[in-house]
Amino acid sequence: MPGFKPLISYVTGLLLLAGSAAAAVSEHELGNGMKVIVKVDSRAPVVVTQVWYKVGSSYEPDGITGISHALEHMMFKGTRDVAPGEFSRRIAALGGNQNAFTGRDYTAYFETLAAEHLDTALELEADRMRNLVLDADEFAKEIEVVKEERRLRTEDRPSGMVYEQFNAVAWRASPYRNPVIGWMNDLDNMTIDDLADWYRRWYAPNNATLVVVGDVDPAEVKRLADKYFGAFEREDLTPPKPAAEPKQTGETRVEVRVPAKQPYLVMGFKTPKIGWAEQEWEPYALYVASSVLDGGSSARLARKLVRGSGIAASAGASYGAYGRLPGMFLLDGTPTDEHSVAEVEQALRSEVERLRTELIDEAELKRVVTQAVASKVYEADSLFNQAMEIGVLETVGLDWRLIEKEIDALKAVTPEQVRDVAQRYLINENLTVATLVPLPMDQKAPRAAVTGGRHGS
Amino acid sequence: MAANSIKHLFAPAVAAVALLALGAAAVAGPKVDSWQTGGGAKVMYVHAPDLPMVDVRVVVDAGSARDGELAGLARFTSAMLSEGAGDWDADTLAERLESRGIELGSSSLRDMAWVSVRSLVEPDVLDVALDTLRTVLAAPRFDAAAIERVRQQMQIGLRRALQSPGSVAQRRFYRTLYAGHPYAHPPGGEQASLAAIGVDDLRRFHATHYVAANAVVAIVGAVDRAAAERIAEQVTGGLAVGQKAPPLPPVPTASGAELRESFPSSQTHIYVGQAGMSRHDPDYYPLYVGNHVLGGGGLVSTLGDEVREKRGLSYSVYSYFSPMRVDGPFLMVAQTKNEQADKALQVMRETLQRFVEQGPGDKELEDAKQNLIGGFPLRIASNGKIVEYLAMMGFYDYPLDHLDTLPGKLAAVTAEQVRDAFSRRIVDAAGIAVIVGGAATGDDSSG
Numbered sequence: 034m035p036g037f038k039p040l041i042s043y044v045t046g047l048l049l050l051a052g053s054a055a056a057a058v059s060e061h062e063l064g065n066g067m068k069v070i071v072k073v074d075s076r077a078p079v080v081v082t083q084v085w086y087k088v089g090s091s092y093e094p095d096g097i098t099g100i101s102h103a104l105e106h107m108m109f110k111g112t113r114d115v116a117p118g119e120f121s122r123r124i125a126a127l128g129g130n131q132n133a134f135t136g137r138d139y140t141a142y143f144e145t146l147a148a149e150h151l152d153t154a155l156e157l158e159a160d161r162m163r164n165l166v167l168d169a170d171e172f173a174k175e176i177e178v179v180k181e182e183r184r185l186r187t188e189d190r191p192s193g194m195v196y197e198q199f200n201a202v203a204w205r206a207s208p209y210r211n212p213v214i215g216w217m218n219d220l221d222n223m224t225i226d227d228l229a230d231w232y233r234r235w236y237a238p239n240n241a242t243l244v245v246v247g248d249v250d251p252a253e254v255k256r257l258a259d260k261y262f263g264a265f266e267r268e269d270l271t272p273p274k275p276a277a278e279p280k281q282t283g284e285t286r287v288e289v290r291v292p293a294k295q296p297y298l299v300m301g302f303k304t305p306k307i308g309w310a311e312q313e314w315e316p317y318a319l320y321v322a323s324s325v326l327d328g329g330s331s332a333r334l335a336r337k338l339v340r341g342s343g344i345a346a347s348a349g350a351s352y353g354a355y356g357r358l359p360g361m362f363l364l365d366g367t368p369t370d371e372h373s374v375a376e377v378e379q380a381l382r383s384e385v386e387r388l389r390t391e392l393i394d395e396a397e398l399k400r401v402v403t404q405a406v407a408s409k410v411y412e413a414d415s416l417f418n419q420a421m422e423i424g425v426l427e428t429v430g431l432d433w434r435l436i437e438k439e440i441d442a443l444k445a446v447t448p449e450q451v452r453d454v455a456q457r458y459l460i461n462e463n464l465t466v467a468t469l470v471p472l473p474m475d476q477k478a479p480r481a482a483v484t485g486g487r488h489g490s
Numbered sequence: 491m492a493a494n495s496i497k498h499l500f501a502p503a504v505a506a507v508a509l510l511a512l513g514a515a516a517v518a519g520p521k522v523d524s525w526q527t528g529g530g531a532k533v534m535y536v537h538a539p540d541l542p543m544v545d546v547r548v549v550v551d552a553g554s555a556r557d558g559e560l561a562g563l564a565r566f567t568s569a570m571l572s573e574g575a576g577d578w579d580a581d582t583l584a585e586r587l588e589s590r591g592i593e594l595g596s597s598s599l600r601d602m603a604w605v606s607v608r609s610l611v612e613p614d615v616l617d618v619a620l621d622t623l624r625t626v627l628a629a630p631r632f633d634a635a636a637i638e639r640v641r642q643q644m645q646i647g648l649r650r651a652l653q654s655p656g657s658v659a660q661r662r663f664y665r666t667l668y669a670g671h672p673y674a675h676p677p678g679g680e681q682a683s684l685a686a687i688g689v690d691d692l693r694r695f696h697a698t699h700y701v702a703a704n705a706v707v708a709i710v711g712a713v714d715r716a717a718a719e720r721i722a723e724q725v726t727g728g729l730a731v732g733q734k735a736p737p738l739p740p741v742p743t744a745s746g747a748e749l750r751e752s753f754p755s756s757q758t759h760i761y762v763g764q765a766g767m768s769r770h771d772p773d774y775y776p777l778y779v780g781n782h783v784l785g786g787g788g789l790v791s792t793l794g795d796e797v798r799e800k801r802g803l804s805y806s807v808y809s810y811f812s813p814m815r816v817d818g819p820f821l822m823v824a825q826t827k828n829e830q831a832d833k834a835l836q837v838m839r840e841t842l843q844r845f846v847e848q849g850p851g852d853k854e855l856e857d858a859k860q861n862l863i864g865g866f867p868l869r870i871a872s873n874g875k876i877v878e879y880l881a882m883m884g885f886y887d888y889p890l891d892h893l894d895t896l897p898g899k900l901a902a903v904t905a906e907q908v909r910d911a912f913s914r915r916i917v918d919a920a921g922i923a924v925i926v927g928g929a930a931t932g933d934d935s936s937g
Binding site for chain 2: 181
């Protein structure tokens with residue numbers, strides 16, 4: 034497999050719907066404030082380790098966007114005792130795989146390997162938490178790799194351009210307006226000193242959570258964590274300023290004109306998330322609303338827009354309840370040849386209108402809960418996902434125990450609550466719409482028109 | 491501030507060899523059972539009692555290699571399965587599954603098509619899952635409106651693929667390498683062939699290929715052997731016995747070519763390769779292990795080191811053999827900003843040439859083998875992964891002890907075997923390079 038460093042900009046769906054028995058999870062805090070969470074799963078002699086740092090693109094001030102992700106790349110470039118690339122080679126030689134990902138609210142590093150090699154993974158992770166060597170020559174090469182990643186994922190990918198522009202105009206103050214990978218001009222001007230400063234600020238034990246899931250003994254994990262991370266000193270952390278998003282007062286629109294063959298549309302309503310909602314049940318009601326629209330092929334968008342009217346070739350909805358800052362209820366769609374992107378937008382608006390005016394059926398609600406219960410069982414098949422959901426919740430400032438409350442919280446949602454959140458949040462004052470307007474593929478893209486700036490109202 | 495030193499972690503070569511031997515001996519795969527259904531379908535089964543769920547995956551020899559004149563017919567047929575079957579239209583079918591938390595999927599590639607279902611083991615739920623799978627496999631409706639809907643979804647998918655320089659390059663590579671062979675065209679079809687496919691074509695393809703003699707059923711989950719036998723009979727019960735698909739023709743001998751295509755992108759995508767190997771190729775293990783050194787191990791590979799780590803030319807650079815029923819491709823892939831495409835291409839070619847001439851170093855080879863052998867438990871660590879392995883083993887007629895003998899076969903590969911296999915199989919004159927991207931304009935602000 035290629036050396037991908039997945040770039041998770043936001044987690045869609047209620048990522049929630051995984052995990053299994055609560056009894057198997059144990060939590061421990063080292064003397065220096067580092068949190069250690071262990072979940073035992075002994076189905077195979079395998080372990081997943083993940084080290085999560087509370088830093089990501091939403092922590093970045095303007096001018097150095099993308100620095101969390103660039104630093105993530107440099108974390109593979111060696112420490113005082115480990116040569117560049119040696120980390121990867123050592124894990125590989127033990128039969129393991131390892132990588133890292135950066136999101137808006139977190140940077141995480143992981144290893145998957147035979148359970149007997151847990152010791153090595155923790156020793157290497159501890160080493161690079163404090164001993165990274167940021168070499169100027171290595172950085173000069175690696176920042177070019179990051180720019181190639183940006184070209185691959187964003188500049189040359191029409192849907193990537195649409196999402197980037199969508200976020201850039203939807204958010205006025207929230208740092209969620211910046212792309213996780215950073216603006217190209219910021220990458221051009223990033224220096225090794227910027228990275229050294231960022232590393233010093235955030236890579237501290239009291240800003241990290243170790244999550245271990247697999248065929249392990251929690252007492253042994255605790256002992257090893259203390260052995261390798263325990264001696265590190267706690268640092269003074271300065272959390273980012275709130276940068277709260279002001280109230281939106283009307284619809285925002287942006288067009289993205291790039292060479293493409295297929296029109297496309299993204300719509301998003303600003304919504305509360307867990308910890309930010311007026312009522313605790315609101316995020317769960319919003320999740321139910323998104324699943325009523327797009328909880329599979331029997332949900333409303335597939336049934337009505339794709340099969341019924343045939344306006345859309347595909348249509349989707351998602352809602353992320355778990356973030357450090359409030360996020361969005363997202364809709365997207367691709368028109369069929371007989372219909373326009375404007376008609377898809379209208380059809381999606383009509384479905385939202387229906388959520389505001391009518392009560393969902395009990396059968397729809399029951400389907401959403403049943404799917405959630407089944408997903409819990411299915412997701413327990415993946416060690417990585419079990420670790421991932423614990424890590425996300427802890428790192429965005431929520432309690433991982435929320436995972437265990439999801440089913441009960443969903444079961445408690447009523448059709449009236451779904452209508453209520455639709456009436457309060459899924460409204461035009463909260464809406465941003467981005468459309469992809471295809472230009473002919475045989476002419477060069479006017480790239481200057483669509484990169485770097487913020488458009489719309 | 492670190493209290494620990496990492497230095498003692500660097501194991502001497504002697505210890506590495508010992509570890510390898512231990513790994514090869516200690517690893518054992520899950521216990522695989524196999525039998526035939528009354529109708530002649532092969533069943534592959536692993537008992538996985540820990541989670542209250544069941545995965546069933548039915549694979550048929552009905553990939554795009556069986557399309558004939560109508561490129562995309564196999565994928566089109568596969569996509570129609572969930573669009574209505576038996577007494578249920580698409581809405582009813584979806585509701586029936588999703589109201590019970592059952593997941594159904596289907597797709598196809600060049601060799602195989604598959605339908606998979608994942609269900610809780612609860613009897614009422616599981617029975618609906620299995621009954622639906624049986625009907626979807628045996629009695630898809632091919633309703634006219636659904637055909638038109640899927641046709642257009644495939645045409646739109648095709649247009650989306652043509653927005654991507656990487657997809658364009660990959661399609662051109664296959665078309666050039668496999669000219670005249672059933673592997674040449676993309677599984678998703680072409681605009682004209684998709685437009686030409688009619689209901690009779692779909693029905694004929696389904697009736698010919700979705701038959702018991704052409705099917706493998708893989709089952710993993712919390713069901714015992716007796717229950718698995720009932721499951722296999724139930725899901726294949728509606729299929730005609732039919733016939734196994736005929737052998738595919740051998741891959742033609744392609745001559746070398748360098749093809750350049752312009753594309754409105756900031757990066758150029760490079761696909762370099764040639765015909766590789768088949769599933770039961772005598773050189774399978776030397777080529778597989780050797781490629782892990784060359785470009786299969788991600789950042790820990792010669793290509794990753796030369797192209798990305800040393801020169802910063804590309805984010806995603808790798809090589810692979812895609813082993814198929816007959817020789818699948820060997821490919822090296824990278825993408826870089828347009829200005830440095832020729833440089834990246836040159837580095838890739840020189841790296842390959844050096845590897846073919848010299849083979850892997852002893853240390854590199856041992857590291858690659860340790861990664862593949864030591865990583866084996868990871869690749870079978872979930873029901874979802876095991877059911878895919880079982881389906882693959884059944885489809886390509888691997889012996890039942892394949893997962894047990896694999897580590898030993900990997901461990902036995904020598905540097906000389908790798909060098910010998912690559913020098914015979916990777917022939918410069920047969921190399922095809924496809925280069926798709928924009929012109930080197932020099933106006934890139936980040937250059």
